[in-house]
Amino acid sequence: MTTATGSATTPDELEAIVAAAAAAAPIWARSSAADRASWLRFAAGALDAAADELVPIADRETRLGEIRLRGEVGRTSGQLRLFASVVEEGSYRELTVDDADAAASPARPELRRMLVPLGPVAVFSASNFPFAFSVAGGDTASALAAGNPVVVKAHSGHVELSRRTAEIVAHALETAGAPPGSLALVEGRDAGNALVQHPVIQAAGFTGSLSGGRALFDLATGRPDPIPFYGELGSVNPVVITPAAVAARGEELAQGLVGSFTLGVGQFCTKPGVVFVPSGAGFEALVAALVPSTTGGSLLTDRITDAFPEGIDALTADASVEVVARGTVTDGGATPIVLATDAAAVAARPETLLQECFGPVTLLVRYSSEDELHAALRAIPGSLTATLHSEPGDDVAATLDLLQARAGRVLFAGWPTGVAVTWSQQHGGPWPATTSLHTSVGATAIRRFLRPVAYQSAPQQLLPEVLRDDVLATLPHRRNGVLRLPVT
Amino acid sequence: MTTATGSATTPDELEAIVAAAAAAAPIWARSSAADRASWLRFAAGALDAAADELVPIADRETRLGEIRLRGEVGRTSGQLRLFASVVEEGSYRELTVDDADAAASPARPELRRMLVPLGPVAVFSASNFPFAFSVAGGDTASALAAGNPVVVKAHSGHVELSRRTAEIVAHALETAGAPPGSLALVEGRDAGNALVQHPVIQAAGFTGSLSGGRALFDLATGRPDPIPFYGELGSVNPVVITPAAVAARGEELAQGLVGSFTLGVGQFCTKPGVVFVPSGAGFEALVAALVPSTTGGSLLTDRITDAFPEGIDALTADASVEVVARGTVTDGGATPIVLATDAAAVAARPETLLQECFGPVTLLVRYSSEDELHAALRAIPGSLTATLHSEPGDDVAATLDLLQARAGRVLFAGWPTGVAVTWSQQHGGPWPATTSLHTSVGATAIRRFLRPVAYQSAPQQLLPEVLRDDVLATLPHRRNGVLRLPVT
Structure with a gap:
């Protein structure tokens, strides 16, 4: 049985x-x-x-x-x-x-x-x-x-x-x-x-x-x-927030981040795991104020429940990492937690600091210059998503190039959790994302x-039906290099 | 230097x-x-x-x-x-x-x-x-x-x-x-x-x-x-010739085969390496009559020159294999050679008999029933091409299914050597072909x-140029599930 x-x-x-x-x-x-x-x-x-x-x-x-x-x-x-x-x-x-x-x-x-x-x-x-x-x-x-x-x-x-x-x-x-x-x-x-x-x-x-x-x-x-x-x-799903974005809508961004990294108890492959924030802009304080009020929730399996605190321990073992905020959990579930480090540490020790950690945790990474940000972004492994929060006045071309090189989906508003099932969706990215x-x-x-198969000089009656001229005309196809829409 | x-x-x-x-x-x-x-x-x-x-x-x-x-x-x-x-x-x-x-x-x-x-x-x-x-x-x-x-x-x-x-x-x-x-x-x-x-x-x-x-x-x-x-x-490029095809155009088929397997001194990846012929139809004799008059030609490298007779030896070491014809070579090049075996031997020992052998050699495989043919075809490894020579009256559906399952290009006339560089070409097939x-x-x-990248909620000016509405309209694209041709 x-x-x-x-x-x-x-x-x-x-x-x-x-x-x-x-x-x-x-x-x-x-x-x-x-x-x-x-x-x-x-x-x-x-x-x-x-x-x-x-x-x-x-x-x-x-x-x-x-x-x-x-x-x-x-x-x-x-x-x-x-x-x-x-x-x-x-x-x-x-x-x-x-x-x-x-x-x-x-x-x-x-x-x-x-x-x-x-x-x-x-x-x-x-x-x-x-x-x-x-x-x-x-x-x-x-x-x-x-x-x-x-x-x-x-x-x-x-x-x-x-x-x-x-x-x-x-x-x-x-x-x-x-x-x-x-x-x-x-x-x-x-x-x-x-x-x-x-x-x-x-x-x-x-x-x-x-x-x-x-x-x-x-x-x-x-x-x-x-x-x-x-x-x-696996995917760490980097997020970059510019100083102008924090200034314009810091509180909204903090709310969005907390909602996204705790969604489904932080167990989405698109969870924002690494968030680049401008030093001294006060964004960490905004996030820290919100986290204690989030609910916990049980993790999926006993194995994931055990692995979550181990993952946190591995991150906090790095001297650069501090705990910014912890949630208050009354249901015995996983405690949401926000960590912080700096961009130089990420660039120096990506293997340690950019491990995906399943569960409600995110790592804020402070940067004090675009050079520092870009050096850290170059260390980001392939990810399913990369998110940019900027304002119209920001010059983000170089940052965008770095994000696109590392991700299959680049977001300009909102948060990466939530993957619409549509014609345009891309859920995949450079190794190890996929x-x-x-x-x-x-x-x-x-x-x-x-897989492709080509038929050379085939009599019409031996062709697969969709390749015969009459059926072909009712389907999108290319003939002699020219794309053709179906005749309806 | x-x-x-x-x-x-x-x-x-x-x-x-x-x-x-x-x-x-x-x-x-x-x-x-x-x-x-x-x-x-x-x-x-x-x-x-x-x-x-x-x-x-x-x-x-x-x-x-x-x-x-x-x-x-x-x-x-x-x-x-x-x-x-x-x-x-x-x-x-x-x-x-x-x-x-x-x-x-x-x-x-x-x-x-x-x-x-x-x-x-x-x-x-x-x-x-x-x-x-x-x-x-x-x-x-x-x-x-x-x-x-x-x-x-x-x-x-x-x-x-x-x-x-x-x-x-x-x-x-x-x-x-x-x-x-x-x-x-x-x-x-x-x-x-x-x-x-x-x-x-x-x-x-x-x-x-x-x-x-x-x-x-x-x-x-x-x-x-x-x-x-x-x-x-690598690819053995099977060819199947039906009894009706031999009866209708045996000589033409023999000429085509000899031309194809000796083309480029038999060094094309699409060389017809294994040719299924009906027993007793006399096709081997037609081929044998043509081969002695073909010219040889030097093989590409010393390594290939050495490997060619070794490949022949490996095939003729099988008790079922006989030499049907040898070319007469006066230029010191590689001697074209035609071998023959039977379908039961191929089905029993595909690892031995279906090795790709670079150079001007082909293996005729006699079959006496469709069952015997199909059992041998099931042993054919993935190939770049598969060729069928049949006549309009032949019922070839099952044979075609077997050929298509093993190849990237299925030919109904002519010979597999010669690969047009076009929109429809397929040069690849199941392992080990590709x-x-x-x-x-x-x-x-x-x-x-x-690789694919999706942009979510991107401002138009931050999109790659070809994804901006004005440029998009000039290119083939899909919008909300509907394929659209370019506006010219």
């Missing part, structure tokens, strides 16, 4: 699961866009309909609270629906035709190119988003949308929720017409390691820690036949699970 | 070269599409103008002959010009805007997304295309087009040509307005290994052997900060050297 804390998938069970995914793969690969979109929408509807059952399980396993979790169910079903519309719109296939050209030297044959699905995809789910980055989350939605079956490695922090979600979504997919083996779940670290190395698996998505992600990345790239490993691993040149959130995440 | 056989770049020289590339990178990243296109065209013109000087050097070093080499210069300059037009056309940036939506739940901020260059790129050039896959070849052209400086590792087989090409192209780029450090050359295996591991290098392109490519792939992915490694490593889900030839090769 399985237990709520997880029971490892055996090697034989894994083989059966992977074999079912392999059997489903050709059916997914041949499925029409209309079918795939309807399967995804049916799964989205089933997830929404099960919210009353799933949210209490999620709350018991993750302590994230009903309001947040209900919102996350909506985000997750919305994500499935976005990918349904991405599939229908058709640009994701990158349909491209070059007609034959006998006059070219050498003469050119006809070529028609499109993206096709890879085959079964492994998805490693995250602890901190039990719906949106888990069993039916963004990696799964984009891999299915691309036309691939998915095998999910459950996160040990919410095993019961993972099982129930997998049952509901797999059942919905099959009810809608998808083949058996479209979505399955494995449990346990050994099964996860075997999964990413299994010959049937053609790519993997991952959201989690730098150490866990690196270990799986090494397994994926170390295979006899390496596969793409799309990991989202292991690839792609996003794990938003429409283009689908590109991760596709 | 350097010598024509190559002198290793020292660690200090490498540092200086890489530092110059790092200094050039921000200038390339900020360059306009118009400037970059003109730099590429100027380089193309300089290459064409230097053909009379470069072709004799290339011929001395590679033995490929003047006609082929002159053609390759034109292919290489044409490739630079194609990428100039790709840059001007603008779709490659994937410009995408989602307007703010206060009515969404949660409210959505404005997001604008584009692809930006990665930074300095390492390119490892190939022996068999001393122009088109070398110093100024496709990897270099696409990396420059994307906005990145390039450091090329010279192939030891054509060092003098590499040096002179690098001088000419680097000088042309600078004359056109590009910064110093835009293109540089390193020599020697140690320098190449150091290059792919250098913190400044952000991606690498490679064309060459499976063993060499795998070693560099392991270095690139084993870095503390792994980088993308785009390798094109290490990525991309192409190394054709317009979309540029995507390998770009």
